[in-house]
Amino acid sequence: MSKVFVMDHPLLQHKLTLIRDKNTGTKEFKELVKELSMLMAYEVTRDLPLEDIEIETPVCKTKSKVISGRKLAIVPILRAGLGMVDGFLNLLPAAKVGHVGLYRDPETLNPVEYYCKLPTDVHERELIIVDPMLATGGSAKAAIKFIKDKGATNIKLVCLIAAPEGIDAVHKAHPDIDIYVAAVDEKLDEHAYIVPGLGDAGDRLFGTK
Numbered sequence: 274m275s276k277v278f279v280m281d282h283p284l285l286q287h288k289l290t291l292i293r294d295k296n297t298g299t300k301e302f303k304e305l306v307k308e309l310s311m312l313m314a315y316e317v318t319r320d321l322p323l324e325d326i327e328i329e330t331p332v333c334k335t336k337s338k339v340i341s342g343r344k345l346a347i348v349p350i351l352r353a354g355l356g357m358v359d360g361f362l363n364l365l366p367a368a369k370v371g372h373v374g375l376y377r378d379p380e381t382l383n384p385v386e387y388y389c390k391l392p393t394d395v396h397e398r399e400l401i402i403v404d405p406m407l408a409t410g411g412s413a414k415a416a417i418k419f420i421k422d423k424g425a426t427n428i429k430l431v432c433l434i435a436a437p438e439g440i441d442a443v444h445k446a447h448p449d450i451d452i453y454v455a456a457v458d459e460k461l462d463e464h465a466y467i468v469p470g471l472g473d474a475g476d477r478l479f480g481t482k
């Protein structure tokens with residue numbers, strides 16, 4: 274059964290408060306999403322395997338640890354997920370990046386797919402799906418299905434803010450996927466926006482509203 278990790282580190286909570294504030298403008302919002310993503314990447318990669326290698330310090334020969342060859346890919350759900358990619362790549366520069374294009378139809382609230390491009394060796398990689406918002410869970414469920422259909426088996430989902438409804442929905446549809454979030458908010462409103470949330474993450478990142 275999958276797990277939900279709520280990362281409530283003080284730095285994450287502080288930066289979340291800043292991005293929730295409606296007076297935070299696009300430039301600062303984008304910088305904060307990048308910083309939050311980097312902090313989350315640090316925790317999400319806690320289980321990376323290590324191996325010993327021989328090195329020589331200025332003092333003596335010794336064995337020391339390096340990350341041992343796990344192949345990673347970061348997969349943002351377009352568009353808002355793009356804001357989280359650089360933060361992850363800062364810590365994981367060798368990771369590949371796949372893209373899944375989805376938007377939520379404002380009438381039906383169902384995800385509409387428009388793009389999918391993943392590394393060809395996706396079945397050998399650990400995939401980290403990133404999207405700032407997990408609301409109804411429709412987009413994340415569809416993205417996970419997309420990616421599983423291409424052969425991936427090792428997948429994590431990382432979101433900044435989740436609604437309880439979205440977590441439940443992903444759990445039910447994909448019980449094998451661990452979910453990492455910085456906050457679980459109260460509920461969804463009548464338009465399926467997260468309350469209190471931060472509004473429309475894509476619009477706030479790209480200044481489209």
Ligand SMILES: O=P(O)(O)OC[C@H]1O[C@H](OP(=O)(O)OP(=O)(O)O)[C@H](O)[C@@H]1O
Nearest residue numbers: 351352353376377408409410411412475
């Ligand atoms: O859990 P859900 O109910 O599916 O909602 C969450 C989705 O909504 C947002 O994307 P949006 O549809 O606004 O597209 P955008 O990133 O292009 O703005 C968000 O970035 C998620 O992908």
Ligand SMILES: O=c1cc[nH]c(=O)[nH]1
Nearest residue numbers: 408466467472473474
């Ligand atoms: O609150 C929400 C819900 C879906 N998508 C967003 O960007 N924000």
Ligand SMILES: [Mg+2]
Nearest residue numbers: 473474475476
């Ligand atoms: Mg949006």
